Amino acid sequence: xxxxxxxxxxxxxxxxxxxxxxxxxxxxxxxxxxxxxxxxxxxxxxxxxxxxxxxxxxxxxxxxxxxxxxxxxxxxxxxxxxxxxxxxxxxxxxxxxxxxxxxxxxxxxxxxxxxxxxxxxxxxxxxxxxxxxxxxxxxxxxxxxxxxxxxxxxxxxxxxxxxxxxxxxxxxxxxxxxxxxxxxxxxxxxxxxxxxxxxxxxxxxxxxxxxxxxxxxxxxxxxxxxxxxxxxxxxxxxxxxxxxxxxxxxxxxxxxxxxxxxxxxxxxxxxxxxxxxxxxxxxxxxxxxxxxxxxxxxxxxxxxxxxxxxxxxxxxxxxxxxxxxxxxxxxxxxxxxxxxxxxxxxxxxxxxxxxxxxxxxxxxxxxxxxxxxxxxxxxxxxxxxxxxxxxxxxxxxxxxxxxxxxxxxxxxxxxxxxxxxxxxxxxxxxxxxxxxxxxxxxxxxxxxxxxxxxxxxxxxxxxxxxxxxxxxxxxxxxxxxxxxxxxxxxxxxxxxxxxxxxxx
Amino acid sequence: xxxxxxxxxxxxxxxxxxxxxxxxxxxxxxxxxxxxxxxxxxxxxxxxxxxxxxxxxxxxxxxxxxxxxxxxxxxxxxxxxxxxxxxxxxxxxxxxxxxxxxxxxxxxxxxxxxxxxxxxxxxxxxxxxxxxxxxxxxxxxxxxxxxxxxxxxxxxxxxxxxxxxxxxxxxxxxxxxxxxxxxxxxxxxxxxxxxxxxxxxxxxxxxxxxxxxxxxxxxxxxxxxxxxxxxxxxxxxxxxxxxxxxxxxxxxxxxxxxxxxxxxxxxxxxxxxxxxxxxxxxxxxxxx
Numbered sequence: 001x002x003x004x005x006x007x008x009x010x011x012x013x014x015x016x017x018x019x020x021x022x023x024x025x026x027x028x029x030x031x032x033x034x035x036x037x038x039x040x041x042x043x044x045x046x047x048x049x050x051x052x053x054x055x056x057x058x059x060x061x062x063x064x065x066x067x068x069x070x071x072x073x074x075x076x077x078x079x080x081x082x083x084x085x086x087x088x089x090x091x092x093x094x095x096x097x098x099x100x101x102x103x104x105x106x107x108x109x110x111x112x113x114x115x116x117x118x119x120x121x122x123x124x125x126x127x128x129x130x131x132x133x134x135x136x137x138x139x140x141x142x143x144x145x146x147x148x149x150x151x152x153x154x155x156x157x158x159x160x161x162x163x164x165x166x167x168x169x170x171x172x173x174x175x176x177x178x179x180x181x182x183x184x185x186x187x188x189x190x191x192x193x194x195x196x197x198x199x200x201x202x203x204x205x206x207x208x209x210x211x212x213x214x215x216x217x218x219x220x221x222x223x224x225x226x227x228x229x230x231x232x233x234x235x236x237x238x239x240x241x242x243x244x245x246x247x248x249x250x251x252x253x254x255x256x257x258x259x260x261x262x263x264x265x266x267x268x269x270x271x272x273x274x275x276x277x278x279x280x281x282x283x284x285x286x287x288x289x290x291x292x293x294x295x296x297x298x299x300x301x302x303x304x305x306x307x308x309x310x311x312x313x314x315x316x317x318x319x320x321x322x323x324x325x326x327x328x329x330x331x332x333x334x335x336x337x338x339x340x341x342x343x344x345x346x347x348x349x350x351x352x353x354x355x356x357x358x359x360x361x362x363x364x365x366x367x368x369x370x371x372x373x374x375x376x377x378x379x380x381x382x383x384x385x386x387x388x389x390x391x392x393x394x395x396x397x398x399x400x401x402x403x404x405x406x407x408x409x410x411x412x413x414x415x416x417x418x419x420x421x422x423x424x425x426x427x428x429x430x431x432x433x434x435x436x437x438x439x440x441x442x443x444x445x446x447x448x449x450x451x452x453x454x455x456x457x458x459x460x461x462x463x464x465x466x467x468x469x470x471x472x473x474x475x476x477x478x479x480x481x482x483x484x485x486x487x488x489x490x491x492x493x494x495x496x497x498x499x500x501x502x503x504x
Numbered sequence: 505x506x507x508x509x510x511x512x513x514x515x516x517x518x519x520x521x522x523x524x525x526x527x528x529x530x531x532x533x534x535x536x537x538x539x540x541x542x543x544x545x546x547x548x549x550x551x552x553x554x555x556x557x558x559x560x561x562x563x564x565x566x567x568x569x570x571x572x573x574x575x576x577x578x579x580x581x582x583x584x585x586x587x588x589x590x591x592x593x594x595x596x597x598x599x600x601x602x603x604x605x606x607x608x609x610x611x612x613x614x615x616x617x618x619x620x621x622x623x624x625x626x627x628x629x630x631x632x633x634x635x636x637x638x639x640x641x642x643x644x645x646x647x648x649x650x651x652x653x654x655x656x657x658x659x660x661x662x663x664x665x666x667x668x669x670x671x672x673x674x675x676x677x678x679x680x681x682x683x684x685x686x687x688x689x690x691x692x693x694x695x696x697x698x699x700x701x702x703x704x705x706x707x708x709x710x711x712x713x714x715x716x717x718x719x720x721x722x723x724x725x726x727x728x729x730x731x732x733x734x735x736x737x738x739x740x741x742x743x744x745x746x747x748x749x750x751x752x753x754x755x756x757x758x759x760x761x762x763x764x765x766x767x768x769x770x771x772x773x774x775x776x777x778x779x780x781x782x783x784x785x786x787x788x789x790x791x792x
Binding site: 106114 | 614
């Protein structure tokens with residue numbers, strides 16, 4: 001066919017035209033508005049927001065390590081991602097579902113640019129997810145007990161998951177012209193989720209999952225995490241963009257820009273995937289640093305009152321609250337224990353984000369261990385460790401305690417707290433206030449007999465002042481090895497057990 | 505007058521079926537009617553001119569742009585309004601949203617300006633009061649008007665309407681006739697229809713197709729004139745008539761070659777159409 005040069009005829013359309021790119025963005029806005037008002041997407045975002053409001057106030061007992069809290073923002077965006085995947089897929093298939101292909105096919109905007117608009121339409125959902133992630137993390141960071149540093153790459157994972165899910169939905173629409181495909185795709189995606197939580201990120205394959213869950217063990221200093229989060233973010237971004245460009249190619253956008261985009265983003269995804277797999281294995285330097293952190297950690301020590309407090313640098317802001325506990329427990333003690341110089345040192349049992357190894361107790365006198373977690377049950381646990389050192393001399397001796405000193409130890413640990421009986425319940429493994437039980441501490445647990453439990457409960461039910469005077473007055477006898485529980489009860493003015501102490 | 509559409513030698517085959525056979529025509533501003541029996545190639549011609557399918561052979565331009573090239577096709581599409589025979593709708597869109605969606609796909613500029621244009625065409629087709637209603641809740645006639653509004657949005661220079669009044673009741677058809685007449689003022693409209701009345705009342709030109717080829721191309725008066733002296737009345741059906749039917753007055757109206765001394769009647773456009781199609785189509789399908 002050949003063009004025929006003619007004058008502009010009467011009747012030429014005079015409607016105002018915009019640029020093709022302007023129309024593309026207008027369509028992206030139009031589709032984004034519709035996407036954000038789809039029922040699955042609305043439900044997912046409402047559930048996500050509700051989860052943040054419900055979960056965040058009590059998370060980490062108000063004392064988050066931000067290098068751990070950032071990962072907590074990654075799971076819920078998966079729900080949003082699934083909703084966006086299905087909804088974006090349905091939107092891209094709209095002309096097929098409603099038979100408008102013939103009509104829309106002769107309009108100025110070609111199919112591949114319409115596909116581009118669908119891919120762009122998921123960006124606001126990703127941005128809204130970023131707002132939720134930012135809100136949740138900021139909430140954690142503003143808590144008075146927050147320590148540490150979040151990672152931008154970890155925080156980016158949630159929004160990138162939503163972006164990738166949306167563009168994959170659009171790509172699937174261009175490959176399979178049926179609205180059944182996207183819901184079916186949810187099954188392998190759930191498998192990927194399992195893949196991400198299976199090995200806890202210890203192997204490279206698990207990092208192919210959108211989100212890699214690592215929730216075991218102690219909170220670690222940022223430098224020991226060793227998560228290839230930045231490569232994972234690159235991997236997710238590569239997948240999101242590659243899916244979008246492949247959808248454009250499939251929809252007929254076969255120009256140089258699209259082909260180049262496919263090649264570059266595919267390279268990006270592959271590079272991110274390979275580098276994150278390599279990064280999942282800790283380097284020899286990281287392994288050595290982790291081992292040092294367990295056996296001989298590099299801590300920053302400060303003097304507070306008569307005691308010394310040594311913490312990983314990121315936990316330095318928490319020294320004040322530890323000192324507050326030590327001061328309170330020590331103020332209740334008698335004899336030389338009131339003036340004893342303690343060295344409170346932070347320790348971790350393992351440094352690989354997976355293991356949940358116990359921290360062995362110290363045998364050196366006056367040494368108290370504190371973990372990287374704080375708040376909630378960790379407070380009476382630490383208080384018990386301080387009391388154990390004051391009563392027995394060392395953590396190790398406290399762990400081996402099997403006589404009436406346990407009564408004094410537990411009273412020192414709990415009587416200063418706002419709700420001593422609740423603290424007793426929480427510090428015991430079985431959450432009870434009667435019978436024998438394991439008492440948790442930052443290192444090896446202590447144990448209470450039934451008789452000791454009864455005496456401690458009776459003491460905690462009484463006003464603390466009178467008992468405090470008795471503790472100080474009879475300190476030497478109360479902390480004498482071999483003192484019976486019955487004698488301790490008698491000295492403290494409450495009924496004691498009839499049976500002799502018996503530890504198992 | 506410079507033609508809006510200029511086509512020469514358009515041919516298209518679907519397998520062994522010849523859908524278009526060397527079609528040439530020139531369309532100028534105003535409404536041009538396209539008549540023909542089912543299978544005549546009307547819809548195929550409209551789809552070719554609307555750039556929905558390419559012709560096997562031949563060439564055409566729309567408003568000076570050649571759709572054979574990618575850029576030319578884009579320019580044609582920017583100036584085109586197309587109402588297909590069975591327009592699809594997105595039922596969960598409101599009327600406004602659907603026309604706005606089409607306006608975006610026509611690359612209309614700026615949100616405010618585009619929304620003004622969408623409101624204008626919805627007002628023009630009489631849907632001002634229901635523009636916020638979802639399409640699934642609109643009647644068939646209203647949906648057809650939404651489709652017309654979508655075709656009109658952006659003030660296209662060339663409007664292609666494929667049987668827009670099918671399925672409408674007489675009142676709705678009258679309303680549509682009014683809309684199409686308005687649309688034909690200042691732009692070129694190609695109207696495919698089975699309704700010869702529509703052509704007689706709306707069109708300044710008429711093209712008759714049969715078996716993929718153009719059988720007639722002229723004014724409605726010229727098509728009517730084809731039946732001059734070939735329509736007559738008789739007491740019974742004349743065996744020599746190509747078509748004949750009893751009228752309300754009881755006499756028979758015959759079209760064909762009248763016998764000597766026959767009582768000639770005033771021909772209509774439909775009579776001319778029947779005679780043009782003589783031997784080419786199923787005349788019984790032509791609406792009275």
